[in-house]
Amino acid sequence: MRTPSLPPKPWTKPSVALTLGVVTVAGFLLLDTKGVDVAGAFVKTGKDLVTLFLQPAAVHFTVWEAVQGIVLTLALGLLTTVFGAVPALFGGLLAARNLGPGWLSALLKGFVSLIRAVPTVLWVLIFAIGAGLGSVAAVVGMTFHSFGYLLKAYSEAFEEVDHGTIEALRASGASWPAVITQAVIPGAWPGLLSWTFLRFEINFTTAVAMGAAAGAGGIGFDLFMAAGYYFNLREVGAIAWGILIVAAGLEYGATRLHQASRAGHK
């Protein structure tokens, strides 16, 4: 348990808050709105949102095609999560500070923080030059980013495994693979599951984005066509509802798994 009230550190907190506040206000004053009628645009967006959410309709594609689009996007999300998770599991074991040498841990964690620092869409576009736009580039790019994310998450889950259990098994002469399969992985299991599902949730959203921005197809591409090409608000609404329902369902699952993994730690 953290103590709820901490001694105040006046020299940083207000200065950080002040900096953020100044940047925010200055941004509004200085950035170019290119002569857009801001008040009018807010009114228009308000009307757009009402049409969008209250009168959804499929126009250029059927509801069945929209379902297929969502399934394809889910498939991309799942595929990239699994492909990222497998190497990340091995990498995570090597990168956990309590299991391997410190220099290896630092090296691997540094490497994946580089991978994660590049936004996923850039990875997909970079891989698309070699593999062509489409599902291959999207899968490879998203897998790369998932690998970086999961390796860090897994190694931290391994580091939380009770040190005593590992030492006891080692002292009783258990082999290295036995320690991993009997103590480390079962101990970290709820955390591993929770992180993996959370990444699946993220990857669904990312797959929507890759459909819209990097030609990966699926419901994201439908969204891009409806909003950026046909300018059909009711169609955008239908797609937004579809994505919202799936994303909220995934979020519910991720929250349940997270609570289960936290309960396991107490």
Next chain:
Amino acid sequence: MTGVGAVHKIYRQRQLWGGVGLVLVVIVTVGSALIAQFDLVEGFAAFPKALVWMGTNFVPDARAWANLPKILLRLGETVVVSVMATTAAAAVSFVLAILGSRTTRFHPGATVVIRALASLGRNIPVVAWAMIFLLAFGQTFLTGFLALFIESLGFLTRSYLETIDETASGPVEALRAAGTPWAPVVVHAVVPSVLPSLASWMLFMLETNIRSATLVGLLTGTGIGFLFDLYYKSLNYPSAALTTLAIVVVVLALEAASTLLRKVIL
């Protein structure tokens, strides 16, 4: 005897469930690969090829370095917009969370409405919000700002609300029992007990937003995303590489800064 039998039964059950789970994951993965028309062999062959291509062609050259001032200007714009969206969302989220938290709300109905709105904000992907705002706000920084703002608002409102529910109820009840009115309760009990975790959530959101901002910019023609897209589409890969490098440096610097800030705040 029965004890050993029970342990063996647990192990066998664990192995059985592990086997069933593994088979399920494999089936779903293969199904996803078929749906996404992802060829595993092609995908794995593309990966090393793409890396080799990156190493030889995706490298900044002298012409790219001449673009550095332009890149830094655009990147600065993107960072400022991310900070603006995060700061504004954090401020509004705090008010919403106070109105919606079990311990400080005026009416239980407020919790339902605020939670539903927050879910809408975060579960509709940021790209969808960007496409929606693009219709009225055009290619200005406001489109990206609003998309990131709504997404952050949805995420932070939920996190703040749950933080206040979890950590502030004790101090609030203590002050309430002493007959303190609502406003002083908020100022003296809620704010000091939750501020460190709220700040930590906000820093996390800022890190996320810097990455999302690139994607949003790519779609809406603003900021660093626009510049990357420009270089990418005109096959100016050295400049696209330098843009990527600049993003990586900023993201890593921001991560380091927020780690440092967390240590000070928490």
